Amino acid sequence: MLFSSIPGLRETKEKLVTAIRNNHLAHALLFHGPEGSANLTMALALATYVNCQNPTDEDACGACDSCLKMAKLIHPDVGYTFPVPGVLISDDETKKSVDILSPWRTFVLNQPYGNLPDWNYHNGFEGKQVSISKNAARQIIKTLSLKSFEGGYKIMLIWFPEFMHVSAANAILKILEEPPERTLFLMVSNQPDKLLTTILSRTQKVLVRAFRDEEIKEHLIKTGISTSEAASQIAPLADGSMREAYQLADQVEDENTGKFRDWMRICFTLEINAMLAMSEEFASSDKEAQKALFLTGLNVLRESLLKRSQLDNLMRTSPSDSAFIESFSLKVLTEEKIIRLYDALNTAYYHLERNASAKIIFTDLSLSAARVLRNKNL
Secondary structure: OOHHHOOOOHHHHHHHHHHHHOOOOOOEEEEEOOOOOOHHHHHHHHHHHHOOOOOOOOOOOOOOHHHHHHHOOOOOOEEEEOOEEHHHOOOOOOOOOOOOHHHHHHHHHHOOOOOHHHHHHHHOOOOOOEEEOHHHHHHHHHHHOOOOOOOOOEEEEEEOHHHEOHHHHHHOHHHHHOOOOOEEEEEEEOOHHHOOHHHHOOOEEEEOOOOOHHHHHHHHHHOOOOOHHHHHHHHHHHOOOHHHHHHHHHOOHHHHHHHHHHHHHHHHHOOHHHHHHHHHHHHHOOHHHHHHHHHHHHHHHHHHHHHHOOOHHHOOOOHHHHHHHHHHHHHHOOHHHHHHHHHHHHHHHHHHHOOOOHHHHHHHHHHHHHHHHHOOOO
């Protein structure tokens, strides 16, 4: 990961590079920012830069042995710690260890802006309690006690340190305060307020802001993920989150728009049995499919608002869906109904992300949608 591969955020990159070149880099940094921000990618870019054999004034070279290893997350002097179910880490050294680094590398390389629910889904950890245990803390200490393999910095990146067990946090306090020479702790967090004060006091905070709409738009176009027209629509919906931008770009719109259309018709006609059947079907699908349907719904509502505002030139509805959007927006919806449905969908998405019951979420949302759609006073 290079600084140049991260869209925008020039001020943060310059601050880090200046600190390194002036030998003012703290030995423990806490990269914190909202979900979908570049807090993890920024930490990885810093780890790449400090061990690069031919760094420039702005970035790592990307071509030396160290950079090539970091690109695959296999640099021997960089360790990673992250939340996993406790059963995967054991004190018994006679037991066969579980390879958790390979799934981590695959996840980060494919979803660099992913969150903890994405990580749990990627590994089938859903429904399991994940944490950074005391056993993991012991492994951190053991790893950092070894000399650098390649003569550069020894780095320990801790992803979601707020999930560190109290005993684990206490176990690393000494090495965090008095690390071996040329050792870096890079912590990556979305909720730094949940960290122990003793940890916070030993780190230098690096705020990684949310992406600006223009940064998201340029990135989607530059990487070929979206066309210019689609990127212009996705960027505002993503609300500063590159993760959300990727998900919006990856939607299978035709299928999900049809599902959303049928769902809204059932809600409008208040077919209770059909609602319950659809709730069962929704709950049986995987989490990514569930989230995709909600994201499609949000997009349909946005398109409907544009249609009602006669801003057809800003719409990106496919021809196969345009008839539904026109009918739905002009015959059923009003601006107030769109706002209320949008808020309800956003709330449901939030709860789904945090592993609430999909069946209950969908049923409740269906009833809420029915109340809004059938209300003649809105």
